[in-house]
Amino acid sequence: MPSIRVELGENSYPIIVDQGVLNQLGSLLKPKAKSEKTLIVVDAIVSKHYSRPVLESLLRAGFDSRIVEIPVGEEHKSLEWFAKLHDQLIDRRMDRSSTLIALGGGVIGDLAGFVAATYMRGIPYVQVPTTLLAQVDASVGGKTAINHPKGKNLIGAFHQPKLVLIDVATLQSLSPRDIRSGLAEIIKHGVIMDVPLFDQIEANLDAILDLEGSVLIDIIARSCADKVKVVTQDEKESGLREILNYGHTFGHALEALTDYNTYRHGEAVAIGMNCAAQLSVNLGMLDAADRKRQKNLLQRAGLPVHFPSEIQPEQLIETMYLDKKARGGRLRLILAKRIGGVMIRNDVDDTTIAEAIAQCMKD
Template sequence: MIRRVEVGLGDRSYPILIGEGLLGSLGMEVRARVPGERVMVVSNPTVRTLYGKRAEESLAGAGLTVVWAEMPDGEEYKSLATAEKLYDLAYTLELDRQCPVVALGGGVVGDLAGFVAATYLRGVPFIQVPTTLLAQVDSSVGGKVAVNHPKGKNIIGAFYQPRLVLADLDVLKTLDPREVRAGLAEVIKYGVIADGTFFAWLEENLERLLVLEIEPLVHAVAVSCRIKARVVQEDETELGRRAILNFGHTLGHAVEALTGYTAYRHGEAVAIGMVAAARLAVALGMLPEGEAARVRDLIQRAGLPVETPPELSTGDLLASIYRDKKVLAGRLTFVLPVEIGRVEIVRDIPEEVVERVVEALAGCRGAC
């Protein structure tokens, strides 16, 4: 069962292929889209050990020469320093503008490899092969590529679309349960921001997704990708509607930055941010309390955190939020639900309301 979702961007359109066993067709798919004879595959040691041989055999079988570029595993390595090492390798090997960069890994690998592809020689072809659930439904789609800075997440980056996203669901079988749960945070996000029927389906099928049952998994990944593709087609560079994809990310990025990008997976931090955004919507009279409770309950059922870390003060969180790239001219901006399936971008939110919600989130400790 293979699902195909198109991201329609004119001459930069590309497909998202979703199904089992797709890694074996990687070489054929790359060859069909890229004229270069060599491929730089960016990965980390864990993913390369699991899937490197299969990927290389497929690429080599299509007549492509594979160059491996390994980066350490971890969000803290999504940096300019790591990017520089990849530039050095690409330059030393004389990779030209027709040689693609293939990202084989999760969101960290995809973001870094995409940033390198976007900036090396002013842009070389880029292929996404996401190996985590979170990357398959979110970071591999839409062309956002970036590296982190000590003062903020993803503040150095570009919009650079891949030629192809190849989402092989077989690779998810080796994920640890925590990584699966982190990916489900982004799946839940899509239901909140754009599809109340999908959210209700998630409430009914969450346990099947947690154990990676293939039929609901294909459906969840395809619907998530379809929602993101639709939003990206409408607003590729986030000048308007695409900002709804940041639901939960404002506080989520603050949690990640203040904990050094190591204590929380991205999806875990976004889960906290989604609970906060729903509570903020209630505080502003935009969302019924019962709807916010549904969001929180589904997130908690998925085994995700629903409160801010006890070691982070409200003051530190607010200061980090103000440094977020979504803050314009000091105006606090959040994506807030008005019902499950529809959100609005709300600007100029009073700081005292945000502070009150963040304090309540820190103080509830499982009771809110």
């Protein structure tokens, strides 16, 4: 079984990436679990597809397990559902030997992960991510959070899972738009640190979009390994981990300005990556040919690369300053030096940034 080990001392854990492994969750968890009690947290759509094989697998392995279904949507990554889940854990008399299982996309992973981080000061949990974004990004790194009415992910904790089980077969039921959105993050990993991964996506894009199992396993495992490399060197986000935000400072601002209801996260990141590359070219850091190569791949993957014309560059910059990445009052930008290498800069003036944004409305 292809597996990546996340080395974090006593918090170490494996990420297993394979096809058709959902029904092995029970046997994989058995040697790690301290008691039979588990609770599966899942949203209503994912539940229809995958609750059954997961529950049956747990029962077969001798676990005592139940399902809690959360309504679908980012708005339920909330204080209300955080409290309701705690009620469930208390009602079921779960304790620090019990295991919580997050089955779903990033919304479920973040919510269930944060509940696991806080209930009785922290109980074990397992991530079974079912969107491409969650498989290569949200389930790796131990960040958990819920939203506050005043902002996304404002309340959270670092809490590492005991196991991440990625079954690429679950992607068969995911919408093509969500596949593309997740692919943006994989392409990002290629640009920031992994040329062979970038080459592999370029060469196998059709097979990836056709959801061919073997190539999916390859690029997902490789992408996870890249993120793991970064987060194991910087578990609590003090420096290096910032490079994962390539394309995100622009992307987050675009998501916020469009009320989080126009773009999927990966789509906003794709536009942000194109803009970060344009800015890098303007600053003489990146070859125009490399920017074009990144843009071509994003477009071939069906991702947008242009800001909508109704966005004002100044307004976008203002929103970027509100993002938590603007430490100490200066914008910290992750800029590209080449495909496979980035650097952090905080000395770029707003006019130069605004020019790049304006260019990225049409180019």
